[in-house]
Amino acid sequence: MATTTKGDAGAARKRGNATGSARRAQLLAIAAEMFASRGYTQTTVRDIADEAGILSGSLYHHFSSKDEMLTEILQEFMGSLLREFRSIAEGADSPRTALDGLVRSSFEIIHRTPHAVALYQNEANFLGSTPEFAFVTKASREVERIWLDVLRAGAESGDFRPELDPTTTYRFIRDGVWSTVRWYNPRGRLQHGSLADQYLAMLDGGLLSR
Amino acid sequence: MATTTKGDAGAARKRGNATGSARRAQLLAIAAEMFASRGYTQTTVRDIADEAGILSGSLYHHFSSKDEMLTEILQEFMGSLLREFRSIAEGADSPRTALDGLVRSSFEIIHRTPHAVALYQNEANFLGSTPEFAFVTKASREVERIWLDVLRAGAESGDFRPELDPTTTYRFIRDGVWSTVRWYNPRGRLQHGSLADQYLAMLDGGLLSR
DNA sequence: GTCTATAAACCGATAGAC
DNA sequence: GTCTATCGGTTTATAGAC
Numbered sequence: 001m002a003t004t005t006k007g008d009a010g011a012a013r014k015r016g017n018a019t020g021s022a023r024r025a026q027l028l029a030i031a032a033e034m035f036a037s038r039g040y041t042q043t044t045v046r047d048i049a050d051e052a053g054i055l056s057g058s059l060y061h062h063f064s065s066k067d068e069m070l071t072e073i074l075q076e077f078m079g080s081l082l083r084e085f086r087s088i089a090e091g092a093d094s095p096r097t098a099l100d101g102l103v104r105s106s107f108e109i110i111h112r113t114p115h116a117v118a119l120y121q122n123e124a125n126f127l128g129s130t131p132e133f134a135f136v137t138k139a140s141r142e143v144e145r146i147w148l149d150v151l152r153a154g155a156e157s158g159d160f161r162p163e164l165d166p167t168t169t170y171r172f173i174r175d176g177v178w179s180t181v182r183w184y185n186p187r188g189r190l191q192h193g194s195l196a197d198q199y200l201a202m203l204d205g206g207l208l209s210r
Numbered sequence: 211m212a213t214t215t216k217g218d219a220g221a222a223r224k225r226g227n228a229t230g231s232a233r234r235a236q237l238l239a240i241a242a243e244m245f246a247s248r249g250y251t252q253t254t255v256r257d258i259a260d261e262a263g264i265l266s267g268s269l270y271h272h273f274s275s276k277d278e279m280l281t282e283i284l285q286e287f288m289g290s291l292l293r294e295f296r297s298i299a300e301g302a303d304s305p306r307t308a309l310d311g312l313v314r315s316s317f318e319i320i321h322r323t324p325h326a327v328a329l330y331q332n333e334a335n336f337l338g339s340t341p342e343f344a345f346v347t348k349a350s351r352e353v354e355r356i357w358l359d360v361l362r363a364g365a366e367s368g369d370f371r372p373e374l375d376p377t378t379t380y381r382f383i384r385d386g387v388w389s390t391v392r393w394y395n396p397r398g399r400l401q402h403g404s405l406a407d408q409y410l411a412m413l414d415g416g417l418l419s420r
Numbered sequence: 421g422t423c424t425a426t427a428a429a430c431c432g433a434t435a436g437a438c
Numbered sequence: 439g440t441c442t443a444t445c446g447g448t449t450t451a452t453a454g455a456c
Contacts, residue, residue, distance in 0.1 A: 023421085037335070038335060038339065039251070039335050039336060041249070041251045041252055042251055042335075042336065044448080044449065044450085045449080045450065045451085046448090046449080046450095054421085054422060054423085055422070055423060055424085056449095056450085056451090057422080057423070057424080057425090057451080057452080057453095058421070058422045058423070060450090060451065060452075061421060061422075062421090064451095065450080065451080066449095066450070066451090096418070099417075122332070122334075122335060124332075124392065125247070125248060125249050125252075125332060126248075126249060126252065129248065158419055159418065159419065160417050160418060160419060161415065161416075161417065161418070161419050162419075163411070164408070164411065164412060164417065165408060168400075168405070168408050168409075169412060169417065171390070171393065172386050172409060172412055173386075175385060175386050175389030175390065175392075176382050176385050176386035176389075179385030179386070179389055180381070180385065182334065182385075183381065190378075195378070198374070198375060198378050199378075199382060201373070201374065202374060202379060202382055202413075202416070203412075203416060203417050204416050204417055204418045205371070205416040205418065206371075206412070206413060206414050206415040206416030206417075207309075207370050207371060207374065207379070207413050207414055207416075208306070208369065208370060208371070208414045208415065209368055209369065209370060209371050209372075233439080254430080254431065254432085255431080255432065255433085256430090256431080256432095264439085264440060264441085265440070265441060265442085266431095266432085266433090267433080267434080267435095267440080267441070267442080267443090268439070268440045268441070270432090270433065270434075271439060271440075272439085274433095275432080275433080276432070276433090
């Protein structure tokens with residue numbers, strides 16, 4: 001791995017990067033993958049630079065700090081998450097179809113961007129205790145509001161069983177769905193659509209025969 | 211390891227200290243709390259020593275390494291987890307009461323030992339990639355076997371809906387239940403018994419009105 | 421945009437006095 | 439059982455050459 005460091009620069013040029021941010025995006029993708037798989041603090045800037053085929057000091061031409069990389073990854077993720085959830089909640093014609101859409105969309109997002117989801121899921125400790133990442137907590141609260149509105153409307157309309165507390169229900173679904181990122185395999189036998197089907201079958205009808 | 215009833219007739223000790231010294235157990239409790247709240251790698255040996263009111267070097271009189279502290283915490287936790295789950299699965303008179311008992315026991319364990327559970331939950335990345343902690347993965351597989359046997363027996367007996375895949379069902383319940391450690395408050399309004407009631411109501415009957 | 425070289429701080433761990 | 443003192447290694451980040 002520590003051999004020809006100059007050859008890699010040519011390989012990167014081959015992809016025709018017109019803008020300077022193409023390289024930046026590529027480095028962020030590498031960082032996201034390593035942050036997700038081995039944890040943020042366990043990943044060193046040297047690790048990222050090695051994987052990119054450059055030296056650690058060169059990373060600071062693109063980013064001012066390691067924290068900035070994490071910030072950028074999470075900002076993009078939280079932004080697209082909010083946009084997608086808002087559009088689903090607004091476009092649904094009933095609480096039940098809204099919840100169905102939110103759950104399916106979640107599994108799709110896990111399929112599309114597993115690294116960002118894993119980061120968001122695994123580094124909750126770190127993110128919650130660092131003021132720089134307050135925007136994550138804020139976006140999370142906004143997501144919660146969207147889901148809670150759907151669950152409350154469904155309890156009101158009679159779609160959902162009214163004896164179930166919306167907040168607890170939300171947490172149960174949220175934790176169960178997002179946790180799948182830890183074992184879901186994007187190239188495995190069970191694809192995200194089928195996984196969503198199974199989770200919705202359990203959620204809708206429960207476990208017990210009747 | 212936990213309860214050697216061997217006759218240490220020392221009259222000075224009021225509370226049951228296990229095989230190790232009381233000081234050792236106290237230091238482990240401090241370490242567990244900090245490992246859980248800010249993460250294993252983010253917690254330095256100096257942090258632990260500070261909290262205990264000693265200097266970092268003094269910790270090495272009790273433990274040979276930082277890893278050893280984590281190992282000991284997790285070994286005790288995984289051992290008691292396995293014993294409890296085994297006894298519940300063996301003592302139940304039907305798959306449905308077995309699953310009920312397993313879920314209720316899980317919430318009780320989260321209530322009793324939240325730090326160890328959080329550690330087990332949050333450091334999965336680190337634990338899975340370090341050979342020293344292979345015993346955790348091994349115990350997890352044994353836990354999975356216990357739950358899967360219950361779920362398969364229930365699908366067979368007709369207690370549970372046969373169209374639900376036991377493995378996916380197990381993961382859904384496991385992730386949903388253990389994740390509550392991240393927001394459950396042992397001194398909050400919602401106690402573990404009521405929380406178990408709500409989760410079981412959702413699990414048993416599902417979300418939809420009928 | 422990357423490399424060379426290195427600063428400054430921090431971390432886990434050790435040796436020996438008391 | 440704790441403290442003093444410190445070692446060797448690692449980490450993030452910087453300055454300047456090319």
